Amino acid sequence: MKRLIAGLSLLCLAACSAPLRGTGDLGLVVERADGRLQVVESTHSTRLATISGLGDLSHASLVYSRDERFAFIFGRDGGLTKVDLLEARIVKRVVQSGNSIGGAISQDGKLVAVANYTPGGVKVFDSDDLELVADIPAIGADGQRSKVVGLEDSTGNIFAFSLYESGEIWLLDMKDRKNPKVRKYPGIGKQPYDALVTEDGRYYLAGLFGEDGIAMLDLWNPDKGVTRILNHYGRGAEPLPVYKMPHLEGWAASGNLAFLPAIGRHEVLVVDMTTWKEVGRIAVAGQPVFAMLQPGGRRLWVNFALPDNGKVQVVDVPSLKVVKTLEPGKAILHMEFTPRGERVWLSARDSDQVTVWDTETLEQVAMLPAAKPSGIFFTARAHRIGL
Amino acid sequence: MKRLIAGLSLLCLAACSAPLRGTGDLGLVVERADGRLQVVESTHSTRLATISGLGDLSHASLVYSRDERFAFIFGRDGGLTKVDLLEARIVKRVVQSGNSIGGAISQDGKLVAVANYTPGGVKVFDSDDLELVADIPAIGADGQRSKVVGLEDSTGNIFAFSLYESGEIWLLDMKDRKNPKVRKYPGIGKQPYDALVTEDGRYYLAGLFGEDGIAMLDLWNPDKGVTRILNHYGRGAEPLPVYKMPHLEGWAASGNLAFLPAIGRHEVLVVDMTTWKEVGRIAVAGQPVFAMLQPGGRRLWVNFALPDNGKVQVVDVPSLKVVKTLEPGKAILHMEFTPRGERVWLSARDSDQVTVWDTETLEQVAMLPAAKPSGIFFTARAHRIGL
Numbered sequence: 022m023k024r025l026i027a028g029l030s031l032l033c034l035a036a037c038s039a040p041l042r043g044t045g046d047l048g049l050v051v052e053r054a055d056g057r058l059q060v061v062e063s064t065h066s067t068r069l070a071t072i073s074g075l076g077d078l079s080h081a082s083l084v085y086s087r088d089e090r091f092a093f094i095f096g097r098d099g100g101l102t103k104v105d106l107l108e109a110r111i112v113k114r115v116v117q118s119g120n121s122i123g124g125a126i127s128q129d130g131k132l133v134a135v136a137n138y139t140p141g142g143v144k145v146f147d148s149d150d151l152e153l154v155a156d157i158p159a160i161g162a163d164g165q166r167s168k169v170v171g172l173e174d175s176t177g178n179i180f181a182f183s184l185y186e187s188g189e190i191w192l193l194d195m196k197d198r199k200n201p202k203v204r205k206y207p208g209i210g211k212q213p214y215d216a217l218v219t220e221d222g223r224y225y226l227a228g229l230f231g232e233d234g235i236a237m238l239d240l241w242n243p244d245k246g247v248t249r250i251l252n253h254y255g256r257g258a259e260p261l262p263v264y265k266m267p268h269l270e271g272w273a274a275s276g277n278l279a280f281l282p283a284i285g286r287h288e289v290l291v292v293d294m295t296t297w298k299e300v301g302r303i304a305v306a307g308q309p310v311f312a313m314l315q316p317g318g319r320r321l322w323v324n325f326a327l328p329d330n331g332k333v334q335v336v337d338v339p340s341l342k343v344v345k346t347l348e349p350g351k352a353i354l355h356m357e358f359t360p361r362g363e364r365v366w367l368s369a370r371d372s373d374q375v376t377v378w379d380t381e382t383l384e385q386v387a388m389l390p391a392a393k394p395s396g397i398f399f400t401a402r403a404h405r406i407g408l
Numbered sequence: 409m410k411r412l413i414a415g416l417s418l419l420c421l422a423a424c425s426a427p428l429r430g431t432g433d434l435g436l437v438v439e440r441a442d443g444r445l446q447v448v449e450s451t452h453s454t455r456l457a458t459i460s461g462l463g464d465l466s467h468a469s470l471v472y473s474r475d476e477r478f479a480f481i482f483g484r485d486g487g488l489t490k491v492d493l494l495e496a497r498i499v500k501r502v503v504q505s506g507n508s509i510g511g512a513i514s515q516d517g518k519l520v521a522v523a524n525y526t527p528g529g530v531k532v533f534d535s536d537d538l539e540l541v542a543d544i545p546a547i548g549a550d551g552q553r554s555k556v557v558g559l560e561d562s563t564g565n566i567f568a569f570s571l572y573e574s575g576e577i578w579l580l581d582m583k584d585r586k587n588p589k590v591r592k593y594p595g596i597g598k599q600p601y602d603a604l605v606t607e608d609g610r611y612y613l614a615g616l617f618g619e620d621g622i623a624m625l626d627l628w629n630p631d632k633g634v635t636r637i638l639n640h641y642g643r644g645a646e647p648l649p650v651y652k653m654p655h656l657e658g659w660a661a662s663g664n665l666a667f668l669p670a671i672g673r674h675e676v677l678v679v680d681m682t683t684w685k686e687v688g689r690i691a692v693a694g695q696p697v698f699a700m701l702q703p704g705g706r707r708l709w710v711n712f713a714l715p716d717n718g719k720v721q722v723v724d725v726p727s728l729k730v731v732k733t734l735e736p737g738k739a740i741l742h743m744e745f746t747p748r749g750e751r752v753w754l755s756a757r758d759s760d761q762v763t764v765w766d767t768e769t770l771e772q773v774a775m776l777p778a779a780k781p782s783g784i785f786f787t788a789r790a791h792r793i794g795l
Binding site for chain 1: 426428429450476494682703
């Protein structure tokens with residue numbers, strides 16, 4: 022009888038051990054060297070749990086399920102791992118390629134697509150059980166297999182991505198999962214290296230590493246083909262050494278202005294999105310990596326490549342001036358805003374810490390120890406297109 | 409011993425009864441005649457539970473806590489009720505005035521503000537325990553107490569609202585909750601009746617019922633005072649009968665265009681937000697109430713006042729043409745998109761149903777019975793400014 026009671030109690034403890042709580046203020050911090058995630062919450066700025074066994078997270082990103090309970094982590098080793106934030110555990114893990122660079126979740130949340138380097142292509146999985154739904158080898162017009170970069174979700178369960186070696190943009194329509202349709206745009210330019218979808222879901226923009234300019238596809242008018250914009254954007258006639266490629270997903274828009282990290286130069290470009298012309302440049306402290314707009318739109322936050330990667334600069338958008346330079350630790354790899362922008366979290370890899378800042382006072386309000394932290398991702402991403 | 413086991417089991421059942429689940433796909437449907445809420449989820453389009461005892465919900469709205477677990481409901485009877493979506497229960501309820509019209513939650517999620525008609529003013533409560541934090545009577549420059557309308561949250565824990573009778577906009581700064589600061593803008597125009605904050609958090613716009621035009625306050629430059637825009641917007645020299653005032657919170661922006669329900673006319677106005685000038689009009693089937701942009705930006709959805717309130721029209725944004733007229737039931741009071749826009753939920757009060765539509769195919773995909781449904785609110789609202 023005692024055993025029975027103990028059994029019942031254990032059953033209860035097991036079933037009750039994961040706390041009943043909302044998931045809108047949760048997030049994950051990647052501890053890149055240890056293949057581990059921290060589950061954090063942004064209401065009180067605390068760590069709730071850790072999840073180990075994620076494999077090689079040296080260039081990891083992730084997306085969230087539409088209920089904000091589960092995350093899908095894309096690891097450098099080709100691992101795709103589904104984790105449960107509430108129970109702080111791995112639900113399922115598949116090693117689906119030799120080397121992957123990122124992924125996306127479909128508009129309806131039912132499909133997760135992964136961009137692979139080795140072998141080059143896109144694999145699509147059911148978000149429920151991670152069963153393979155589609156396997157799309159990225160064989161370009163050159164007959165060779167390309168690395169896939171810049172994989173983004175669009176509306177209508179369409180994924181957009183770019184082929185690095187062959188210089189193409191492809192649209193993968195997964196509305197009918199048994200009959201994936203691919204539309205190919207070859208000859209878009211040399212070496213697309215990263216891409217983004219604008220916040221309204223309309224434009225897919227791929228940055229070209231091999232030449233100056235950006236390839237743009239209007240997803241509302243896919244028959245019009247790919248056009249070239251910002252022909253001055255790139256490494257220029259006399260390229261500077263580039264210590265780290267900027268992340269295009271950091272692009273942000275305030276009103277009709279977008280902000281774009283220059284490549285190799287100590288500048289952030291200001292672009293008018295109604296004309297796609299450059300309308301200004303902001304001098305900053307180093308080679309920008311992310312230039313991210315704080316929700317609420319008034320301030321832009323910029324971090325940098327070596328040797329300036331211990332700095333973060335805050336830019337006032339109306340005046341386009343740097344208002345403060347922060348030194349939040351060594352090797353600031355990522356910035357993530359709370360959904361309504363009152364706080365920003367900064368990961369300092371070589372200081373083994375994540376710091377939390379008040380975006381109004383620009384004062385540090387919390388610090389969380391973390392082992393070699395890189396990406397920080399809050400669950401509010403679940404509700405956005407093209408992340 | 410048996411009793412002990414039974415006790416333990418009951419304990420477990422009680423503690424485990426609320427299911428462990430994410431809250432990112434939850435929502436509430438107001439059953440206005442019965443003072444009741446339905447807890448729904450948008451992944452499978454189902455009802456999960458009901459919560460009764462909310463009082464008079466004949467003109468109800470609500471906001472969400474930043475963790476997307478709790479909602480704060482503003483009732484017509486002055487009731488402010490905090491409900492727990494996971495446990496489907498009322499956490500606390502206070503009747504804080506004789507008649508309230510709506511409210512907002514502060515950027516940091518710690519304060520809930522309520523706009524009151526009777527007595528006219530704003531009361532601010534702690535979102536944790538609903539204890540009163542501030543009581544701001546709306547005594548205008550005319551020395552009289554005004555009704556408060558158009559209460560919206562802004563960044564920095566500032567609330568913006570308008571005084572109907574005295575024609576003023578006030579900013580209530582709650583950064584220091586023990587020392588609320590009020591900044592007043594008198595003489596903004598006659599009878600502001602509703603307002604909105606643009607999605608980037610920059611502009612507070614109050615529609616004027618007593619004259620044509622809209623009063624605009626640039627929240628990034630509050631020293632510049634209130635300006636007047638869209639002087640043609642309003643009832644005009646020869647006003648038509650207005651069967652229902654449009655809701656300004658329905659305003660939506662696609663690129664630099666905003667869409668605005670005309671007052672009394674069968675038109676939606678198209679406004680360029682860089683100049684705040686009208687650039688077009690869309691002929692629609694009736695007097696528009698809400699004109700809401702589908703996430704993804706390509707389509708605008710419009711519902712109508714009597715006698716056309718059984719219709720919903722879908723407008724293609726690039727061409728500004730109506731592409732389809734739906735008839736989803738009698739008395740369509742509200743529309744709510746899933747966060748990434750693949751579905752829209754429509755409440756049909758006089759058909760006692762909520763229907764769910766695929767926004768791409770424009771086909772109905774689900775129907776939920778509901779008693780006299782009005783507002784539908786998904787938890788993704790928690791992550792946005794100015795809702």
